[in-house]
Amino acid sequence: QERLEESGGGWVQAGGSLRLTCAARTLSFNSLAMGWFRQAPGKEREFVATISQTGGSDNYADSVKGRFTISRDNAKNTLYLQMNNLRPEDTAVYYCAGRFASISSYYHEYPYWGQGTPVTVSS
Secondary structure, eight states: OEEEEEOOOOEEEEEEEEEEEEEEESOOOOOOOGEEEEEEEOOOOOEEEESSSSOOOOOTTTTTTEEEEEEEGGGGEEEEEEEEEOGGOOEEEEEEESSSSOOOGGGGGGEEOOOOOEEEEEE
């Protein structure tokens, strides 16, 4: 069973930065394509970024492109999301997710999820 645990969320002023971490309690982390998704209050879960098993391929939502960077360290079984120049509209609960397949921006294609970490950006 793949277990994912996010951390690093918190409160930040607009223009600030946060780095989210997703620790994978699994022996198969380097076989998982990973993604970050977020869900704001009253809204549907939306795609943020995804990265391939080796880190050689990634994809971003247009709303975060140029501000967020997804990365992974397979030796540490850890996924990261560096978030810079944060905006109030980035406020949401952020989730990491994994799948034993190619990268995807569709949340329903990910069977493994963490519990989420909240991010609040004040104006």
